[in-house]
Amino acid sequence: MSHDDDGRANQGAQKHPTPMLDELESGPWPSFVTGLKRLRDSGDQQYAPMMNDLLGQLEHSYENKTGYWKGGTVSVFGYGGGVIPRFSEVADKFPASKEFHTLRVQPPAGYHYSTDILRQMCDIWEKHGSGLIAFHGQSGDIMFQGCSSENVQKAFDDLNEIGFDLGGAGPALRTSMSCVGHARCEMSCYDEVKAHRTVINEFLDEMHRPALPYKFKFKFSGCGNDCVNAIHRADFAVIGTWRDDMKVDQEEVKKYVARVGRKYAIDKVVAMCPTRALSLNDDDTLDVDNKSCVRCMHCLNVMNKALAPGDDKGASILIGGKRALKVGDLMGTMIVPFIKLETEEDFARLVEMARNLLDFFAENALEHERIGETMDRIGLPAFLEAIGVDPDPNMVNHPRTSCYVRTDDFTEEAEKYFERRAEKAAKAIAAE
Numbered sequence: 001m002s003h004d005d006d007g008r009a010n011q012g013a014q015k016h017p018t019p020m021l022d023e024l025e026s027g028p029w030p031s032f033v034t035g036l037k038r039l040r041d042s043g044d045q046q047y048a049p050m051m052n053d054l055l056g057q058l059e060h061s062y063e064n065k066t067g068y069w070k071g072g073t074v075s076v077f078g079y080g081g082g083v084i085p086r087f088s089e090v091a092d093k094f095p096a097s098k099e100f101h102t103l104r105v106q107p108p109a110g111y112h113y114s115t116d117i118l119r120q121m122c123d124i125w126e127k128h129g130s131g132l133i134a135f136h137g138q139s140g141d142i143m144f145q146g147c148s149s150e151n152v153q154k155a156f157d158d159l160n161e162i163g164f165d166l167g168g169a170g171p172a173l174r175t176s177m178s179c180v181g182h183a184r185c186e187m188s189c190y191d192e193v194k195a196h197r198t199v200i201n202e203f204l205d206e207m208h209r210p211a212l213p214y215k216f217k218f219k220f221s222g223c224g225n226d227c228v229n230a231i232h233r234a235d236f237a238v239i240g241t242w243r244d245d246m247k248v249d250q251e252e253v254k255k256y257v258a259r260v261g262r263k264y265a266i267d268k269v270v271a272m273c274p275t276r277a278l279s280l281n282d283d284d285t286l287d288v289d290n291k292s293c294v295r296c297m298h299c300l301n302v303m304n305k306a307l308a309p310g311d312d313k314g315a316s317i318l319i320g321g322k323r324a325l326k327v328g329d330l331m332g333t334m335i336v337p338f339i340k341l342e343t344e345e346d347f348a349r350l351v352e353m354a355r356n357l358l359d360f361f362a363e364n365a366l367e368h369e370r371i372g373e374t375m376d377r378i379g380l381p382a383f384l385e386a387i388g389v390d391p392d393p394n395m396v397n398h399p400r401t402s403c404y405v406r407t408d409d410f411t412e413e414a415e416k417y418f419e420r421r422a423e424k425a426a427k428a429i430a431a432e
Contacts, residue, residue: 014049015040016056016094020063039131047130050146053094054130060090074101074149076156080209082166083152099148100130104141104167105159109178109196111136120162128155138233139217140177141167171368172210173358176200177234178220179227187300188222189240189313190341196220198347199354206358213365216358223309224297230321230332235371236357237318237332238341238350242310245290252306257284269302314340319357320372330372333380335387337394356387393417 018033025031033055040051061067074085084102091098107113121142125133130146137143142164147155156166167175176199179185181192199218206212219230222240230237257265262280270278277292278299286306300307317339318332336353340346357371364386365374375383384391 015052016059018055018059021055021059036132042131044126044131046126047146049096050100050130051097051132053096053098054100054146057088057090057094057097060093069100074152076153076166078208079166081169081172082208084169097146100145101147101149101152103129103144103147103152103155103159104137104139104169104175105144106165106167106175106200107136107140107142109176109193110180110183112180112183117162121159121164124155124158124162128158136177139167139174140219140228141175166208168207168210168215170210171212171214172208172216173203173206173212174215174217175207176218176220177228177230179222181220181222185222186304187225187240187297187309189242189309190222190238190315192220192222192238192240195238195315195341195347195350199351202351203354203358212358212362214368214370216361216371218354224295225301231318232321232329232331233323234321234332235319235361236354237321238315239318240309240313241295241316241338242313243338244310244312246288246293246300246310247308248286248288249306249308250285253286253303254284256303256306269299272298314338317353320370320375322370322372325370325373326368327373327376330376333372333375334395335384335389337392353387360387390420391417 021033024033036051036055040048040055042048057068068089069086070089072085072087074083075081076083082104084104086100086102088094088098088100122131122133125131125144128147128151129144132145134143134145144155144159176196178192178196182188182190183193196218200207206216216236217234218236218238219228219234220238221228221230224239224241226237226239230239257280260268262284266280270280274296275289275292275294277289277294279287279289281287300309315338316334317336319335320330321332322330339350341350361371361374364378365371366377369377378386380395381391
């Protein structure tokens with residue numbers, strides 16, 4: 001009997017009934033169950049039995065409303081993280097899926113793949129794993145799901161051979177994410193790929209050898225559209241912005257209004273501005289109150305030929321975004337309103353700030369606490385003092401409703417800020 005015939009015979013004899021999982025295929029949307037069944041029915045002896053028992057265990061979990069996976073320790077030589085161990089508690093019933101580990105693998109910055117490299121990845125996972133791959137997890141990793149303990153090292157060796165490395169897992173720096181950015185997007189305000197690689201290469205040991213109180217994530221978005229969800233999912237979010245006037249091509253504005261009509265332009269663009277910074281003139285030109293613009297990106301997205309980011313581009317840095325843990329969901333708090341990211345010195349400053357944040361987090365956070373929760377616990381003034389950043393009124397939109405800053409503290413720090421600005425302006429005038 002051939003390899004394929006043996007696999008098909010194996011599956012035919014042991015296929016588990018899955019009536020509850022079958023229901024997940026009955027709706028209008030694609031179901032993960034279909035994909036698992038396709039791998040089960042492939043006839044490949046390497047992973048078809050594993051996927052069959054996986055479906056059987058999942059059906060068993062649905063029936064009993066209980067998860068049957070437990071953790072453990074699985075890794076590769078020289079690494080402390082990067083593999084998510086999963087051992088079955090019902091291995092006697094489903095032996096082929098008794099180990100179903102996941103390898104987290106770092107993707108290229110900006111998610112730039114060639115079809116050749118994708119095919120090589122698939123070949124490696126069909127050889128050593130279940131054939132099940134997810135592009136990508138919430139931390140940005142390529143998720144190679146379903147591997148035995150014996151094959152984890154083999155799979156990693158082959159992936160490493162084609163240039164890929166394990167990502168973060170456990171209480172460590174996690175794999176970073178960056179949007180496609182300036183490679184394809186006209187809204188990009190800095191070199192996201194360079195920022196991503198510069199920071200992660202600097203702190204790779206923090207990823208491979210977990211030594212932090214809990215997870216820490218960097219994410220890089222080229223503009224306020226935030227296509228990698230950095231503001232609410234990253235401990236350190238770098239968001240592209242600009243600090244001069246938005247660029248307006250009035251001829252393109254007129255073409256847009258002529259195409260969609262004045263009513264649509266007013267209702268769907270002008271009226272949608274959260275700060276009422278836009279107004280459409282009688283001659284179908286657009287006025288922009290740039291001081292009121294909050295870079296929400298809506299008008300630029302809708303009128304992408306007529307409007308564009310300004311020329312003085314850079315990024316804002318927000319700290320502390322996360323999902324619910326000890327404290328509920330948190331958006332990132334503005335810590336650096338603007339930083340240029342053009343020269344090597346600019347990127348060195350970004351790395352230095354990242355180092356200060358990681359050092360502070362490692363020394364001061366409680367176990368199983370994200371840095372946003374540390375900020376919430378000690379307050380923003382103490383946090384800024386600890387990391388050596390001067391308070392800036394731009395950090396706080398509504399001081400009387402901020403949980404971080406008491407009104408007295410904000411007023412005092414704001415006065416100091418404006419004094420420093422006045423001193424700088426006086427020195428600049430004197431120098432001229």
